[in-house]
Amino acid sequence: MKKIIPFLLGIGILSACSKPSPVLKNHSYSNYEEVSLKHMDLHLKADFEKKILDGFVLLDITNKSKTDVLVLDSRQLLIKEVSVDDKKVDFILSKEHEVFGSSLQIPIESESKQVKISYQTTPESAALQWLSKEQTNDKTDEFLFSQSQAVLARTWIPLMDAPAVRFTYDATIEVPNHLMALMSAVNPQQKNEEGVYQFKQEKPIPSYLMALAIGNLTFKSTGRNSGVYAEPGMMESCFWELKDMQQMIDEAEKLYGSYVWNRYDVLVLPPSFPFGGMENPELTFATPTIIAGDRSLVSLIAHELAHSWSGNLVTNRTWDDFWLNEGFTVYFEQRIMEAVYGKEYEEMLTVNGYGELQLTLNELSKTAPEDTKLKLTLNERNPDDGLTDIAYEKGRFFLQTLERTVGREQWDIFLRRYFMEHAFKTMTTEEFISYLNKELIDNNPEWKQNAQVNEWIYGKGMPSNFIKPRSAAFDRLDGELAAYKASKDPESFKTDDYSTHHWLYVLRHLPALNTADVKALDAAFDFNQIKNSEILCDWFQLSIAYDYTKSYGPMRSFLNRVGRRKFLTPIYRSMKNKGPEGLEMARNIYTEAKKGYHTVAIETLDELLK
Numbered sequence: 078m079k080k081i082i083p084f085l086l087g088i089g090i091l092s093a094c095s096k097p098s099p100v101l102k103n104h105s106y107s108n109y110e111e112v113s114l115k116h117m118d119l120h121l122k123a124d125f126e127k128k129i130l131d132g133f134v135l136l137d138i139t140n141k142s143k144t145d146v147l148v149l150d151s152r153q154l155l156i157k158e159v160s161v162d163d164k165k166v167d168f169i170l171s172k173e174h175e176v177f178g179s180s181l182q183i184p185i186e187s188e189s190k191q192v193k194i195s196y197q198t199t200p201e202s203a204a205l206q207w208l209s210k211e212q213t214n215d216k217t218d219e220f221l222f223s224q225s226q227a228v229l230a231r232t233w234i235p236l237m238d239a240p241a242v243r244f245t246y247d248a249t250i251e252v253p254n255h256l257m258a259l260m261s262a263v264n265p266q267q268k269n270e271e272g273v274y275q276f277k278q279e280k281p282i283p284s285y286l287m288a289l290a291i292g293n294l295t296f297k298s299t300g301r302n303s304g305v306y307a308e309p310g311m312m313e314s315c316f317w318e319l320k321d322m323q324q325m326i327d328e329a330e331k332l333y334g335s336y337v338w339n340r341y342d343v344l345v346l347p348p349s350f351p352f353g354g355m356e357n358p359e360l361t362f363a364t365p366t367i368i369a370g371d372r373s374l375v376s377l378i379a380h381e382l383a384h385s386w387s388g389n390l391v392t393n394r395t396w397d398d399f400w401l402n403e404g405f406t407v408y409f410e411q412r413i414m415e416a417v418y419g420k421e422y423e424e425m426l427t428v429n430g431y432g433e434l435q436l437t438l439n440e441l442s443k444t445a446p447e448d449t450k451l452k453l454t455l456n457e458r459n460p461d462d463g464l465t466d467i468a469y470e471k472g473r474f475f476l477q478t479l480e481r482t483v484g485r486e487q488w489d490i491f492l493r494r495y496f497m498e499h500a501f502k503t504m505t506t507e508e509f510i511s512y513l514n515k516e517l518i519d520n521n522p523e524w525k526q527n528a529q530v531n532e533w534i535y536g537k538g539m540p541s542n543f544i545k546p547r548s549a550a551f552d553r554l555d556g557e558l559a560a561y562k563a564s565k566d567p568e569s570f571k572t573d574d575y576s577t578h579h580w581l582y583v584l585r586h587l588p589a590l591n592t593a594d595v596k597a598l599d600a601a602f603d604f605n606q607i608k609n610s611e612i613l614c615d616w617f618q619l620s621i622a623y624d625y626t627k628s629y630g631p632m633r634s635f636l637n638r639v640g641r642r643k644f645l646t647p648i649y650r651s652m653k654n655k656g657p658e659g660l661e662m663a664r665n666i667y668t669e670a671k672k673g674y675h676t677v678a679i680e681t682l683d684e685l686l687k
């Protein structure tokens with residue numbers, strides 16, 4: 078399938094270049110150190126029948142190094158024509174790499190100001206998922222959404238696809254007039270009759286935050302500067318679930334300074350969205366699997382909101398520094414959850430987060446121990462491979478350790494300044510360490526000795542000063558688990574006040590079982606009837622491990638309905654771990670369900686089930 082594209086792209090390439098091809102650096106071919114991209118003006122029309130976006134992009138550039146070529150990233154695009162300051166030029170597109178695509182080389186002059194690229198995406202463009210009516214919640218209209226992180230922006234816009242580059246943008250998006258378009262920008266709140274939508278993002282953002290969604294969407298405000306977009310049939314439940322959003326924003330601002338973006342809205346997508354959420358500025362994209370009916374999974378919103386500071390305001394310069402985005406965000410998420418829902422609730426989330434980190438550490442210590450360091454060395458690997466729980470959870474526990482070392486008051490003052498002084502800039506791990514030392518740690522010899530900064534960042538696994546998180550609520554569950562281990566009686570669990578987090582803790586700490594035990598648990602708690610996707614994900618893994626085949630029907634329909642990679646990977650992996658028969662079952666279900674998954678999930682699962 079991918080092979081067709083480079084052939085198509087060959088058309089229109091006029092001359093061979095005598096210079097060496099641009100080399101890949103930090104996962105981008107673009108020469109952003111020589112030429113700066115300041116602003117983009119995007120004009121695209123969505124064609125749902127052909128599954129393409131067609132139009133042009135205007136790039137405002139400054140040729141800092143007076144070089145004679147602008148190099149951009151492009152993958153799975155059909156580049157039709159390029160002009161520089163209104164003069165048509167010949168361009169060169171290199172052979173397409175399967176992850177990083179091609180370098181698009183455009184001749185420029187020292188005073189060149191604007192480059193216009195006419196192009197269209199292809200049905201293969203990996204960032205874009207075109208959904209049929211049947212794949213949406215309401216099943217009334219088609220839907221499109223994008224996912225640009227980490228290196229997929231180049232599959233729908235030719236640009237400098239590196240987090241080191243920040244630009245502002247305007248966009249005009251034309252859609253069928255029964256649909257609405259939304260972007261990571263100031264957004265409309267209702268449809269217009271022409272189906273033409275204008276967007277403006279006046280704050281400079283990196284390419285991985287470029288985002289577009291098109292669908293039959295409605296809007297409802299949740300407060301002063303927040304609101305929800307969803308398909309009409311989902312609006313009521315989404316609105317109920319996300320009611321605390323404004324309070325989260327207010328608490329976040331109290332912690333680390335004012336919210337600098339225009340609004341904070343959330344778009345609840347159809348279930349094939351491969352991630353929990355994506356922190357697109359002004360408009361978080363979220364999976365509908367957080368709509369649990371009891372507000373138990375809204376920490377995801379706290380997480381994406383926290384990215385408005387960590388990530389969107391202060392951005393990792395390269396994907397090797399990814400923990401600067403995610404570690405800070407999980408830490409900040411934890412603080413928002415504590416402020417809104419209380420310490421005891423937050424502790425449960427942190428303990429479960431630690432449980433997930435342990436699984437990742439176990440897995441990686443066998444397969445890729447280098448990837449258990451906070452600072453990664455990805456070289457030419459797909460950055461998506463390095464984006465594991467290490468960046469998120471080990472990163473969070475590092476910052477929690479710093480908080481404990483210097484005290485919350487000093488730590489909060491430091492973080493507030495860190496966000497303010499580096500707003501709209503990028504950060505490397507080394508720059509962060511030097512800022513941390515200079516502004517905080519060096520002030521006190523005891524802190525310097527206790528923080529173990531280098532061990533956390535450049536060492537494998539968990540350093541010796543890590544203290545395991547605890548939760549009083551889960552201490553009670555340990556008692557119930559011990560009683561269950563002795564009796565195998567499901568009544569050992571006093572489930573009346575269980576939240577999602579209690580269930581997850583219990584499911585993850587059960588003793589060794591047999592099929593009859595699992596059957597008894599199901600008879601007592603009716604797991605296959607639960608609608609909560611987090612609980613189902615753990616339940617299906619347990620059912621597979623102990624051959625409880627009654628869950629296989631519900632599991633198959635879950636895998637056909639939901640495309641969130643966090644759930645797909647462990648469930649398919651559990652089947653694979655059962656041996657040849659399990660692998661065959663996994664492949665069977667995958668063949669049927671794959672058509673509903675986004676490329677991001679497909680790439681992971683192809684690798685897992687090959």
Ligand SMILES: [Zn+2]
Nearest residue numbers: 380384403406
């Ligand atoms: Zn995140």
